[in-house]
Amino acid sequence: MTTTTVLDELRSMLVRVLDQYGLDDLEITRGTSFHDDLGLESIDLVTLGSLLVEHYGEHVNLAAYLAELDLDSVIALTVGDLADFVIARVG
Amino acid sequence: MAVLDVNGLRTHYQRMAARDPVGEPPIAVFVHGLGYDSLASFYLTLAAPVSEAGIDVLTYDLRAHGRTERPATGYTLKDFVGDLGALLDGLGVDRPVHLVGNSFGGTIAFSFAAAHPHRVRSIVSIEAEPATVPWADKMGRTLVNVVDEMGKEENLRWLAETFGNHHAKLARAAHGIIRSTSIVEEVPTGPLLSPEELMEIRCPVLSIVGSEGFQQDDLTAVQDALPNCRTVVIEGQNHSVLVERHRTVRELVLDWVAQHDGERRAA
Numbered sequence: 440m441t442t443t444t445v446l447d448e449l450r451s452m453l454v455r456v457l458d459q460y461g462l463d464d465l466e467i468t469r470g471t472s473f474h475d476d477l478g479l480e481s482i483d484l485v486t487l488g489s490l491l492v493e494h495y496g497e498h499v500n501l502a503a504y505l506a507e508l509d510l511d512s513v514i515a516l517t518v519g520d521l522a523d524f525v526i527a528r529v530g
Numbered sequence: 531m532a533v534l535d536v537n538g539l540r541t542h543y544q545r546m547a548a549r550d551p552v553g554e555p556p557i558a559v560f561v562h563g564l565g566y567d568s569l570a571s572f573y574l575t576l577a578a579p580v581s582e583a584g585i586d587v588l589t590y591d592l593r594a595h596g597r598t599e600r601p602a603t604g605y606t607l608k609d610f611v612g613d614l615g616a617l618l619d620g621l622g623v624d625r626p627v628h629l630v631g632n633s634f635g636g637t638i639a640f641s642f643a644a645a646h647p648h649r650v651r652s653i654v655s656i657e658a659e660p661a662t663v664p665w666a667d668k669m670g671r672t673l674v675n676v677v678d679e680m681g682k683e684e685n686l687r688w689l690a691e692t693f694g695n696h697h698a699k700l701a702r703a704a705h706g707i708i709r710s711t712s713i714v715e716e717v718p719t720g721p722l723l724s725p726e727e728l729m730e731i732r733c734p735v736l737s738i739v740g741s742e743g744f745q746q747d748d749l750t751a752v753q754d755a756l757p758n759c760r761t762v763v764i765e766g767q768n769h770s771v772l773v774e775r776h777r778t779v780r781e782l783v784l785d786w787v788a789q790h791d792g793e794r795r796a797a
Contacts, residue, residue, distance in 0.1 A: 480570075480703070481568065481570035481571070481574060482568045482569070482570045482591075482596045482597060484570060484573075484574065485544065485568075485569065485570050485573050485574075485596075486531060486597075488573070489531055489532075489544075500578055502546070502573050502574060502577050502578040503578035503579070503582065505574045506574065506575055506576070506577070506578045506579050506776070506780075510773055510774065513574065
């Protein structure tokens with residue numbers, strides 16, 4: 440699975456998560472941060488976690504990944520970080 | 531998103547099944563705090579590692595919080611206790627649970643245990659205390675202070691400049707709940723528990739407090755009021771024990787459940 444494919448899939452999930460905020464023309468790159476750039480709340484990460492499981496299966500467990508990070512790292516998390524995690528889990 | 535109708539409210543919950551369970555696994559139910567909080571505090575910290583340790587995990591957004599519906603009224607502890615019972619019923623959880631409550635979530639846990647002693651195996655209370663007269667006084671003052679201070683734009687600006695936009699956004703969200711509901715008026719009304727009722731909460735309780743947290747004036751007050759409670763003090767820590775010290779809390783919870791579910795199996 441290529442990084443481009445995963446980034447595209449993450450983009451469509453983020454559009455679903457952010458739909459409630461009326462954002463539909465998202466430009467998302469590896470460097471886009473969930474918190475500062477997209478304004479995701481922690482509860483949005485829970486929704487994203489459910490979408491990841493739905494799409495990739497139980498082994499892409501965002502909660503398990505984030506539980507190993509410090510709060511500062513969770514706040515600084517980027518789309519690239521998440522893409523690398525997905526690729527490592529899915530192969 | 532997993533949603534269940536609980537007492538007429540669309541309630542968001544998350545479950546994580548125990549990995550490699552031996553027989554019927556223990557179940558831990560995580561209950562979050564008031565205002566800023568949602569099930570995300572537990573989902574992002576304890577939920578995955580606890581389920582990986584062989585414990586079923588359930589957590590949910592309290593009414594008006596996270597992705598659960600926000601009624602205009604209905605915020606007494608009786609409502610919150612009723613929601614927890616209805617959620618367990620709706621999901622078919624009929625074995626006794628380990629309740630892990632953060633802040634007001636712990637207060638709900640104590641009231642739930644007082645009302646339904648047979649449904650609670652143990653309580654882990656994180657920076658929390660039962661609903662007593664002193665609690666109601668403190669809670670009432672805190673909530674009024676929040677209403678006065680958090681609605682002011684200059685305070686939100688100060689929060690954003692001092693702690694970052696994240697805190698200012700959380701404060702705005704909490705203030706939204708306060709403005710649109712009767713939560714401030716109703717929460718301090720309890721129903722409150724008498725000293726005699728507290729002595730009837732016989733399940734084992736672990737009280738985790740920060741030395742600089744909400745109970746810094748009397749770190750063992752909860753232990754002193756209950757018949758079967760021990761206290762762990764996290765030194766140098768303010769009220770944000772769960773989020774800032776989640777690895778420590780995780781170890782404490784895993785040891786606690788192993789110890790107390792072992793007893794149940796032996797019995």
